[in-house]
Amino acid sequence: MASASESGGSQQPPGKSSGQKSETIEEMVGRLKLTAAESRKIVIDDREESKAPSWALAGRILVPPPKVYHINTICAALRPAWGNPKGLIFIDGGPNMFVAELASERDKDRIWERSPWTVNKHAVVLEDYQSCRRPSELKFDRLLIWVRILDLPRNMINTNWGMKIAADVGNEVVKVDTSNKYSGQYLRARVFIDVNEPLRRWVAIDSTLREACDWYELQYEDLPYFCFSCGLLGHSATLCLNPAERDENDEWPYGSRLRAADDIKFKAPPMAGGSSFTGYQHRGGMANAQTGNRGSMRLVVRRIHRQPVAVGVDARLVREADILIRCTVS
Ligand SMILES: [Zn+2]
Numbered sequence: 260m261a262s263a264s265e266s267g268g269s270q271q272p273p274g275k276s277s278g279q280k281s282e283t284i285e286e287m288v289g290r291l292k293l294t295a296a297e298s299r300k301i302v303i304d305d306r307e308e309s310k311a312p313s314w315a316l317a318g319r320i321l322v323p324p325p326k327v328y329h330i331n332t333i334c335a336a337l338r339p340a341w342g343n344p345k346g347l348i349f350i351d352g353g354p355n356m357f358v359a360e361l362a363s364e365r366d367k368d369r370i371w372e373r374s375p376w377t378v379n380k381h382a383v384v385l386e387d388y389q390s391c392r393r394p395s396e397l398k399f400d401r402l403l404i405w406v407r408i409l410d411l412p413r414n415m416i417n418t419n420w421g422m423k424i425a426a427d428v429g430n431e432v433v434k435v436d437t438s439n440k441y442s443g444q445y446l447r448a449r450v451f452i453d454v455n456e457p458l459r460r461w462v463a464i465d466s467t468l469r470e471a472c473d474w475y476e477l478q479y480e481d482l483p484y485f486c487f488s489c490g491l492l493g494h495s496a497t498l499c500l501n502p503a504e505r506d507e508n509d510e511w512p513y514g515s516r517l518r519a520a521d522d523i524k525f526k527a528p529p530m531a532g533g534s535s536f537t538g539y540q541h542r543g544g545m546a547n548a549q550t551g552n553r554g555s556m557r558l559v560v561r562r563i564h565r566q567p568v569a570v571g572v573d574a575r576l577v578r579e580a581d582i583l584i585r586c587t588v589s
Pocket of ligand 1: 489501
């Protein structure tokens, strides 16, 4: 049976190098004279076998070498974070990679909806996975994340312009959230960003009404570990292979200002029992402060209790479960 474990068990890291190797082999096959045995094809009707499991995700943890997370560590971090869905199985996919088999599409969609995930604050880059995919076809090059475009004029905070602006920021726009139009004056967009490129810090918008081209600051929600020197996810400035110079204020080109103020998300407690989660609601924070907006909404947060955070488990998940939100309009 062609299972995810067979495909995911390769020690060859999927990615650019793998893709190049696969391409080289194809070129080689086309160039060389094959023997009779090599020319013989094996015809396999694997449609029936590929029916189960139908729902799976492949993932890679972005960590600098030689750091390698054991599959048990990955499992210990992500299983409770994902709410321990029924039928979840983690399979070792090579160094810092895994395949997670799920029993239902709903579980998979919920995991996608709450991306990005982390293991010890290192980003988990996910891809939909089918057992018929070759390991070299997995690129792990996109991270689904919420990005905020700050201090936008209200006339730009709508779906039409939001999609256009977000498309410039991310590789692919999933949706935009314009609910902050009158409170925070920033646009939220759910986008895939390229993990092989530095985080975008700004976006330039040339407005006819404003008769000017302005730069707008970007912030990311639940941003995993990234390098303040080069802006890439997955390593620190002290381990950067391409360190940048600090500016006259002795600061790196990238910094914590890329992290959005802590959001309050109206989600179910860590996906327990397969309960569905709802959307998001922001709280007034950094964006309001930066825009100078007096903030039409003020949220009061009170912790009810606090549970110990297990090793490797994202503290964000504990926080989300334990937060009581009371909104007051000021
Ligand atoms: Zn770096």
